Amino acid sequence: MEIGADTNVLLVGATGGIGAALAAGLRETRLTMLSRSANGIDLTDEASVMEAAEWQDGPYNLIFDATGALEIAGRGPEKSLADIDPGAMQAQFALNAIGPALLLKHFGPKLSTDRPAVFATLSARVGSIGDNRLAAGCLTAPLKPR
Secondary structure, eight states: OOOOTTOEEEEESTTSHHHHHHHHHTTTSEEEEEOHHHHOOOTTOHHHHHHHHHTOOOOBSEEEEOOOOSOBTTBOOOSSGGGOOHHHHHHHHIIIIIHHHHHHHHHGGGBOSSSOOEEEEOOOOTTOTTTSHHHHHHHHGGGSOO
16 A cells, blocks of 8 residues: 555554654555544543544545554563462453454545555554463463374
8 A cells, every 4th residue: 555645545543653753654645533632532432433433524645543552550561370360361352352453444444445445553562472461371371282
């Protein structure tokens, strides 16, 4: 997909570190930006996502989600099985997995149908074997063939 001045882009998470860098790189496009701090979109609340989608016209050639978080409420990813906290894990899944799915559910219909269109999402490194070797190894060990 070639991105140029005639590309309609929706950037969600535009005020975070990665989102702000993407916004700077996409400034020559027809860029619409959403974020929790600027527009109040909350990816953990379906009504908030649905309401934000209702205000967007589209069609978009690119919808880019840059909302992932590695640390929520002071809790980062687990480094061992003993560190698992169900509430913290639920908050991570709500933002980093369910949130992008809600975006796709409500903003997907706003993707262009007459030109190539892409929905892209970045997430935090939750579950990354590189970042979370011990817990990931413990959790995947039973799945390895014997």
